[in-house]
Amino acid sequence: MAPQSAASRPVLAITVGEPAGIGPEIAIRAAWALREQANCVLVGDAAFLALTASLIDPTIRLSALSIQALRNGGLPHFGVERLAVVDVPLAAHVVPGQLDPENGLAVLATLDLAIEGCRGGNDRAWFDAIVTAPLQKSTINDAGIAFSGHTEYLAEKTGTPKVVMMLAGAPGHDQPYLRVALATTHLPLKDVPGALTRDNLTQVLDILHADLRDKFGIAAPVILVTGLNPHAGENGYLGREEIDVITPVLIEARSRGIDARGPYPADTLFQPKYLKDADCVLAMYHDQGLPVLKHATFGRGINVTLGLPLIRISVDHGTALDLAAQGLGLADCGSMEEAIRAAMHMVAARRAAATTNN
Numbered sequence: 001m002a003p004q005s006a007a008s009r010p011v012l013a014i015t016v017g018e019p020a021g022i023g024p025e026i027a028i029r030a031a032w033a034l035r036e037q038a039n040c041v042l043v044g045d046a047a048f049l050a051l052t053a054s055l056i057d058p059t060i061r062l063s064a065l066s067i068q069a070l071r072n073g074g075l076p077h078f079g080v081e082r083l084a085v086v087d088v089p090l091a092a093h094v095v096p097g098q099l100d101p102e103n104g105l106a107v108l109a110t111l112d113l114a115i116e117g118c119r120g121g122n123d124r125a126w127f128d129a130i131v132t133a134p135l136q137k138s139t140i141n142d143a144g145i146a147f148s149g150h151t152e153y154l155a156e157k158t159g160t161p162k163v164v165m166m167l168a169g170a171p172g173h174d175q176p177y178l179r180v181a182l183a184t185t186h187l188p189l190k191d192v193p194g195a196l197t198r199d200n201l202t203q204v205l206d207i208l209h210a211d212l213r214d215k216f217g218i219a220a221p222v223i224l225v226t227g228l229n230p231h232a233g234e235n236g237y238l239g240r241e242e243i244d245v246i247t248p249v250l251i252e253a254r255s256r257g258i259d260a261r262g263p264y265p266a267d268t269l270f271q272p273k274y275l276k277d278a279d280c281v282l283a284m285y286h287d288q289g290l291p292v293l294k295h296a297t298f299g300r301g302i303n304v305t306l307g308l309p310l311i312r313i314s315v316d317h318g319t320a321l322d323l324a325a326q327g328l329g330l331a332d333c334g335s336m337e338e339a340i341r342a343a344m345h346m347v348a349a350r351r352a353a354a355t356t357n358n
């Protein structure tokens, strides 16, 4: 993508995630690499990020401002010589690879600031979109805050009753671009069947259809839906969710013009002959859909939260504490770069739609 003028570059809040993981490193490296295309504003502890940046590449320059300065005066003018950092101080010293619940609240505070910045302060939004580096869900819980993931947290904080998690990526080898959305997100497996109600599944399909059309520009999205049980229930002999819930929801959705097909057995659906004519697969739960996506695209994939009033994109991987413990320079920042590019495209599409509607 060609460099953009300062005025047209989207402004992206990049939350740096778990400080003991690879998030801060991949956020700095990706934001620096793409600084001529997007104004990336890192949201995290400024002193820690400055130290990390100096160890990655001494030519990287950061420019910090406090939350108060941001609230009072907005973002300063951007050049490409420096990355801006909104300083959200950590509570404890960071040891790479070692989780410390004392820093859990500061990690959440970065998300809060990014959400505030997308909704607008000083009569305008500071950020066009949020890109999140991975955080450690257990550490937030260990800090005393019940937390399932960014997806659920962003829904709650924006007052959105229902959101959908979708991961996407390019498998390579001339395979079609793959999108996998989930009917349920971070749930213990034993709770999945109970969460698959007709209402729930209908809402998921509606959000998926609408966002594929409006945010991804797919005029008539084709959605392939998996069953829940082996062999999609084997006509009721291996479970009844396909008969009692999924099939009736798909019939009703099709009557409203949503091209949702299935339910298909999840173990055979992910073949090129099915995927080539599809825009998205809707899987019933996290570990039914994501292993396939990650096997095909790990390191280049993105995670998009659909249904939110703001744009949020993330990487396809976690905190990689094992790598962080070994030092800088080992983490692949390809997924973070893809997430930034995807956010830029979505911001551009939203701007184009706003211009058309005005």
Ligand SMILES: NC(=O)C1=CN([C@@H]2O[C@H](COP(=O)(O)OP(=O)(O)OC[C@H]3O[C@@H](n4cnc5c(N)ncnc54)[C@H](O)[C@@H]3O)[C@@H](O)[C@H]2O)C=CC1
Residues within 6 Å of the ligand: 022, 026, 133, 134, 135, 136, 137, 138, 150, 303, 314, 315, 316, 317, 318, 319, 320, 321, 322, 323, 330, 331, 332, 333
């Ligand atoms: N969006 C988010 O904030 C996400 C957060 N997580 C969090 O991450 C924690 C750790 O998750 P894991 O299951 O261990 O998965 P993980 O993705 O952190 O690590 C799995 C393996 O992939 C490698 N890996 C991950 N990212 C890499 C990269 N950019 N470059 C090179 N190698 C990479 C790691 O070294 C490890 O061997 C979870 O407990 C969860 O809380 C997980 C997924 C998404």
Ligand SMILES: NCC(=O)COP(=O)(O)O
Residues within 6 Å of the ligand: 148, 149, 150, 151, 152, 290, 303, 314
């Ligand atoms: N495996 C994907 C994942 O856990 C994403 O979680 P989050 O984006 O909701 O934090």
